[in-house]
Amino acid sequence: MSEKTINYERLKRGGFLRQKQKEDLFSMRLRVVGGQLTSDQLRALADASEKYGKGEVHITARQGLEISYVPFDDTEDLLDELQERDVHQGTCGPRVRGVVACQGNLICPRGLIDAQDIAKKIDEKYFAMELPGKFKFAVTGCPASCMKAQENDLGVMGGLEPKWVEDDCTYCGLCQTGCPVDAIKVEDEALYYDRDKCILCGQCLLICPTDAWIRSKEGYTIYVGGKVGKQPRLAVKLTELVDENTLFGIIERSVEFFKKEASSGERFGDTIRRVGFEEFKGFVLE
Incomplete structure (x- = not known):
């Protein structure tokens, strides 16, 4: 040697x-x-x-x-x-791992956020940070969730709440056809939009030929506590359509919560469930 x-x-x-x-x-x-x-x-x-x-x-x-x-x-x-040559080593163990992200709205027609920009900002601040257990981030541009935001300790998803403009609508029914969750119904020159069913994907805006659907609100939906492996568990939606400052405030408080409450080797979702989701939610959304 x-x-x-x-x-x-x-x-x-x-x-x-x-x-x-x-x-x-x-x-x-x-x-x-x-x-x-x-x-x-x-x-x-x-x-x-x-x-x-x-x-x-x-x-x-x-x-x-x-x-x-x-x-x-x-x-x-x-x-x-x-x-x-500007290639750097990764990390393993009880630390923040590499951030995964889709192409986002700079390339993907369905992208609702700049997923690459958010991923870089998370990486710059948190990559390889020492924590009680490993911690994984995912950033996905829309509710198609190509990057599986629900399978990560903290997942960020782009979202868009649509608004219908009646005067611009021809009742062609394309938005109903394109909606993946049947949140829109068009019948007899009338349109019905069910906000509770809407998954904030923005498909109605993409498909409408007359721009009768516009952006009402957009932002970041946050999922917490997901993981795969031997004991997989989907993440829980914490909040939706927050702005970037709120997103990074929630990330910071989530990491703080994990540092404070987690046992050695524990995953974030297990910590949340042991302490209580409502207590965690109150802490990060204070």
Whole structure:
């Protein structure tokens, strides 16, 4: 083994996972925000995987990347070379993990929020933060929930509350056809909108040919306490259509609550259920 000094804390915090082989081989987990990488970063990964691994890069279930078959003696050199090319190590253990996000409204026609921007802001403030247990964020642009906001410790979803403008409506019925939850009915030159059924997806605005549906309110819907794994549980909707300042205030108080109340190794949803959802809700929505 090399006599050079190995920074074990750097490896422990930085997403290195020991492989099953008898040799000292590791998979290196990389820091990826919202699934976005530049072409220069991709070239750096290709070079690193060929030099230190087997020329392969694994895409994880959470938009992350891993270089496998890295010898233990090469871990420091690999990290240094990648960091010089703006590719940074990930994390594991009881910390905030990489933030996943969809393309959002900059690219997706159905996107209602800039999911990438929100993901970057969350990552900048919370990535790798030490917590009692692991903590996962997801940001999804609309209620289609491509990024599975309900399966994360804290999920952020774009939402839009529509408003019907009667004078602009031709009662063509396209909004009724396009509504995925039957919240709109068009009958005999009359339109009925059931707000309780509405999932805030904005599909009626997209499909209306006369702009008879407009934006009444838009913002961020927040889900808390979800997880997958051996004991999966869907998150609970905490609040809907809040503005960005309120969103980050809720995130900050949620993290504070988790730090204060969680037992070691506990997931956020388990802490909420043990302490009580109403108490948690009162704390973060004060």
